[in-house]
Structure formats: structure tokens, C-alpha cells
Amino acid sequence: MVTRRDARDASTDTAAEAPVTADAALTELYTAHYRKLVRIAAMLLDDTGLSEEVVQDAYVRMHAAWRRIREPAAAEAYLRTAVVNLARSRMRRRLVAQKHAPKPMPDAPSAEHGALESLERDRVIAALHSLPRRQRECLVLRYYADLSEAQIAETMGISAGAVKSHASRGMAAMRARLEEES
């Protein structure tokens, strides 16, 4: 006798076995992750337009590599890694052209906009942006993307121990900078 639950499980299995086309996966993954990835990139680059370009580039690459990826979970990890790598590449280019200062995000609040709390958070973001690249990436992936140490390690292509070390040093440097300013 096939229970309703069995039938549901069977239909789920069938759906899971059906090959997902690259186009369908693209739409699904766009809906699920695009906004979040743009925001992660924006936290790394401090430039919304550039962040969208980086994330779109990552999706195009994911689409091209879909035959290898196949799994939505793997695709999410692939996209995250691609976004971090592409953002890194953009950052490197920006550092080479030292005068090319990062454009502030167009919808960021002005300094006189807010209360003390808002100013304090602005100082925290400024301190974050002053950190070395790896420390900054670790902190954004940990405290904004809410990734585990293992996921951060996979995304950044480093060991879990290195993640711990970068995160700890990053927090210490941020604290030192905030104390110095106050």
C-alpha cells in the first residue's frame, strides 16, 4: 500500500532525478541568491554598480559551467566563490590605480544624516574597509553572509585555521582602530 507520504517522497525523488537545464537553474539561482550576492559584493567593493557587474559575471560563468556543477547547492558555493574572486580582481585593479578612489554607494546616508548610532555604524564600516583584503572578506562572509568557518574556507580557498586567524586579527584591528578614533 502506498501512503500519501510515500507518494510525496516518490514524486520528490522523481523531481530530484530530473535533469535541471542550465537556463532553468539560472533563473532559480537568480531568484534565490542574486540580491544577497550583490550585497556581499557591495560590502567588499563599496560600489553597487560594480557589485552587480561582478555578480552577473559570476552567473554567466556558472551557466557556462552548469554541466560540471549540476547541483543547486554546489552552484551556490560556486557563485559565492566566483563573486569573491571577481571582487578581489576588481579590488586589485583599483589598488593599482591608486587615485581611482571607490565611489560611495549612491544611496548611502550622508554624514549629517543620522544620529550617533548611525555614525558609529558608519565608523565600523569605515574600519572594516581599512582592513587587509582577506581579513575583510572573512568578516563580511562571517557576519553578513552568516557562513560557517568551513564554508568561508571553501569560498576563499584557504584552510579553516586561516579563516579563524584572519577573522580574529580583523576584529582586533577593527577594535584598535575604533578605540584610536574615540
Added chain:
Amino acid sequence: MSKDDQDLEALLRQALRERADLVQPTGDGLAKIQERAARRHRRMAWLRPSIAAVAAALAVLAAVGIPALVNRSGPSGQDAASQGLGSHSAATPRAKATPRKTTPKTAAPSPGATPNRVQGVPAWPYRDSADAMASAGANSELTDPATLAVKFVKAFVSLDANITPEPAVDNGKIATVQIVRSDLSQRPVCTVQLQRISPNSRAYVVTAAETDKLTMKPVEPIEGSTSVRVAGTVQPTTATVNTVYSGLLLPNGSTNAKRVAAQPTDLNPQNRTWSITVNTQQQVTRPGIVAAWTVDLKGDVLDFAAQPAD
């Protein structure tokens, strides 16, 4: 963890959330991605038959050439006699190298020969795929995707072009290299796509170059003709552009290429469509690569796109 640490973590988490909430992606992201993915797919399609042909040629080489080479490098006297090959002493070296008596009748390529059946596809900077297989590694510059990508763009626009490559993103089969201007603007010029000619080869060939701001329609087959018509669109945001150049790169040997350029015969100011007829001065006998590019007032390249024309 101290309370101070926890406070700072909470503050950082909150600051990041607040800041991220201000970032609102524009709504056309999916359409842009789909358009770029489709364009990339179309451009890669042309290389697939040639890769299959190269794979087939490699399979033949592996099946016939490698055993032949192994046998040739081994002791020839007693082993050959023990395998009954002594009676074929008057045969060709290929027959000697073949381990079985029945195989000399088959038309296997001689060991070490380049696969000559892979012809007729653009494989810049080589004459064709067979040439790429044979020449791979001969010039270390040509095994670096980033260097090759810049060389490719410069072959069209100018050897003095003020451009530089970003580090290549390479998955072992396909590499993409973003080319940017070397000036302070660091403006992206294009993304060059390259493909490794085979998994075991160090040779890359350029398959296409693209940018969102300058698009090209598929080019009609050009073999046998003396001119090629190229058309596309320029993004309206590129307001300063009033000229589009187009060039045709015709493989003419491993290192030399014939380059011809032309200005547009039509540039529609309303929808920024353009078309150019490139006169090749001679009948085209090989597949080539067609490119289009725009320049700023100083003559430096702004945007660049290229695709194969076979």
C-alpha cells in the same frame, strides 16, 4: 569571548545588515545575464565540432602512435623477433612499429605526424587547430592566456594600444581574461574568451571577445568572398562614440596575420545600430576572426568585440 568582543561582533553584524539593506539591485539583472549567457553559448558553439575532431585525431594518435613510439624506444632485436616481426624486415618503419601483423594494411598516420584532418577553423594565433597542436609550447608567450588575450586585441586595434589584462580565470579548459584600459579610468574594454586546444596541450586559441556595450550580429560565412559585412549595436550610454571600426584577422601562418580595418558605412544615431563592409582586397581562403571596436577622442580603444567568421 569577552563582552567587548561580543559587543563589537553585534555592532559589526548590525552595521553590515544596515549597509547592505541600502543596496538595491536594479531589476534587469536576469535579462542581462541571460543575454550574455546566450551570446557566450552561440560563440562557443563554433568550436565544438573542431574539438570533437581534435579528440578523434588524438584518439587515433593514442591508439596507433603511442604503442608505435613505445615499441620503437624499446629493444628492437630479440623482442621484435619474438613477436614474429622479423619477417617484416623489408616493411616501412610504420609497419615495424605496429605490434600486430594485420595492421600494416590500415592507413594509420605515421608517428609524430600532426593530425591533418583538423583544418578549416579559426584558431588564432595559429593557422589552424593542427598548427596549434604542433606548435603548442614552442612560444611560452602563447601559453599564457592573459598575454595572448592582450596580443589578440592589439592585433586589431593597435600594437601600441594602452590596455592591460586582468588575471585569467582558467578552469583548465576555458579561460576568460578581462582587458582593461591601462589609464587611471581602468575602464573595462572587453572579456576575451580562450580555449585550450586539448586537455593535454598548453596551447590556447582565442574563441571570441565580448562587451555589453558593443554587440555584433553573427557574421555570414566569408570563405570565398572578397568582403565581409559586419553589423551590430552600440549602447546609447557610449555617447561620445561616433565611429565604429571593424577589422578582419585572417590567419596567414603561425605568427603573421592580415589585418584590414574600415569605418562604418552606416551608423544610425537613433538606435545606435552600425554596419560596416570590410573589403579584404583578396579572396578569403581561410576562416578568420572579425572584430569591431570603438575609440575615444584620443584614439584609444573604448570597447571591443570579436567573433569567428567561417
